[in-house]
Amino acid sequence: MDFSALALSPPLLQVLAELKFQTVTPIQAQSIPVLLQGRDLVGQAKTGSGKTAAFALPLLQKIQLSHRRLQALVLCPTRELCAQVAGEIRRLGRRLPGLQVLVLAGGQPVRPQIEALERGAHLAVGTPGRVLDLLQREVLDTRHLSTVVLDEADRMLDMGFREDMERILGATPKTRQTVLFSATFPDSIEAMSRAFQKEPTRVTVESADAAPDIQQLAYPCAPEEKTALLLRLLRHYQPTSAIVFCNLKATVVDVTRALNEAGVSADGLQGDLEQFERDRVMAKFRNHSTRVLVATDVAGRGIDVEALDAVFNFDLPSQPEPYVHRIGRTGRAGRQGLALSLVTPKDDRKVEEIEHATKSRLEHASVESLPPADAAGTESLGSAWETLCISAGRKDKMRPGDILGALTGEAGGLKATDIGKIEIQDRLSYVAVARSVARVALQSLSQGRIKGRRHHIERVR
Known part of the structure; x- marks a missing residue:
């Protein structure tokens, strides 16, 4: 099946074409039509099956961009997975003007997350502990939530988040759509589904068999x-x-x-x-x-x-x-x-x-x-690359092209082949540079400017 066969909006289909997503994976083919209808779902599929897009595309389809309030919440077991899922949602939603996606995860200061919630967002991806903390502080408004997704629900239960998850679900509207994705289906998942879902559709993509390749x-x-x-x-x-x-x-x-x-x-x-x-x-x-x-x-x-x-x-x-x-x-x-x-x-x-x-x-x-x-x-088995950390990120309007330009322009003078992956996070950016030019790159970025401003640069040891 092609994505064009699904009832997705033109902006989403445009992004899928740009990203060269053509063939729908089994979990997407079975889940997306159910989720677009607003029904509850239990999806069983392993990592790498395309399950993030399976729930992200219906979420994005239903978001009302004109209302900058929280309409969907995705719970994940770790901050790394939160960042990964939020990145994929932003990527798939890049043709939706003004879309605001927040990461609400522990290990980071809570104040910037509170401020971001006060400014308003359409969708949040968070860990159970931090989301519950924000609920208890009464800064997370769940009144307009139409969908809650529990991603890797079995792992969250394994990590001891059962009570947090139940309290979070208890604080959301009874009318919500509840989506549960899990690689395995133990009794604890069955019990959670019975308690918090309404006649869910069960979708299973065989995950036990190790990939033949x-x-x-x-x-x-x-x-x-x-x-x-x-x-x-x-x-x-x-x-x-x-x-x-x-x-x-x-x-x-x-x-x-x-x-x-x-x-x-x-x-x-x-x-x-x-x-x-x-x-x-x-x-x-x-x-x-x-x-x-x-x-x-x-x-x-x-x-x-x-x-x-x-x-x-x-x-x-x-x-x-x-x-x-x-x-x-x-x-x-x-x-x-x-x-x-x-x-x-x-x-x-x-x-x-x-x-x-x-x-x-x-x-x-x-x-x-x-x-x-x-x-x-x-x-x-050493690495040919070193990593530099720059004290500005996405929220400072930093883009990969800004860093590449600073390193390869007149001030930096490096070759493009000396620059590896550039990763922009909320308040920090990381760039890989060839080990042979790491000292020169550090010096040029420290003494020069990126987008007309000086930033703190350091080698990541």
Whole structure:
């Protein structure tokens, strides 16, 4: 089915054509007509299935731009996922004049979010904790909400947000449309649906089967050999961008330290990091200044990085569902993915359960085929890029072209090929520059001006 077959407005169809979105994914084909009719829905689909557009397009279709008041609320488990979902909604809604989309998430000062709500917005994407906080402060007006979406509802329940979610839903109009997306469908989701939805349509897109374009390899090892084996795998496969999943925060810290000491460009993402530091870690990973991200499942939730070469399971998860989520981050957009698992003798039962749930075999690979643990080669796992942080962002009217112009114009004098990804956040911007010119780029931006103004520039370590 093409998007043109759906009852979407001309501005939305125009954007979809510009973005070269042509063929509707299964979750979109089944969900969008139901949501456009205003009916409640429970959608079961994995990450990467196109579910964000499945609920975002109907939301945007129904927004009344002339009324700058909150008409739709999307709840997500993490700030990273909030930012990702809000970015996708802004992208799909870019032909809707005056559309205001807010992110209401923890880890950031609450005052700017309160001020933005007072100025008025059409749609908000938030974490349960911050949204509830804003409700209790009586600054979040839910009276005009027509739709509430719970995105990755199973993960929010796993993270202990059940009570927050119930209190938020209880503070919204009874007439609202309630949309619930979940990768799995445990009893807790069934109970929430019964309590807060009205005769919902159930849409299921098979998510248990691992994508056929992901090569899944299991490397046997003893527990004490894991770190050395991980280094050998990184040297052998040479991923430009990879995530290493661990089960414990302490393991993330230890593995990140070991990789850095071995010369690998690696950063850790775990729950003890301040939000500001998490943002910096993710900016560096997205622009390839960091090649390897080490993360727990909770900290890694919502990470969506284009062209991820490989996923490593340093620890196998205790349940098959997180395994499917993890490996689903590689092998997108028609590229073959690679999922490598370090398997100890105690993991045999986990492997059986994963193979049963995914209906696919983990191919057992030989450690002997890898370079020895003490072989040279980690130098090539450094990054050719560095990241600079600029003290201005979207709310300061900063655009990627402004930064590119400052670096490649007369004052900067750099070649366009020396500039990598530019990411604009609310109050900060990040730009990747070739390591060979990082010092020159830092100096030229610090001493020069962007859009006629001086800004604080720093290297992100």
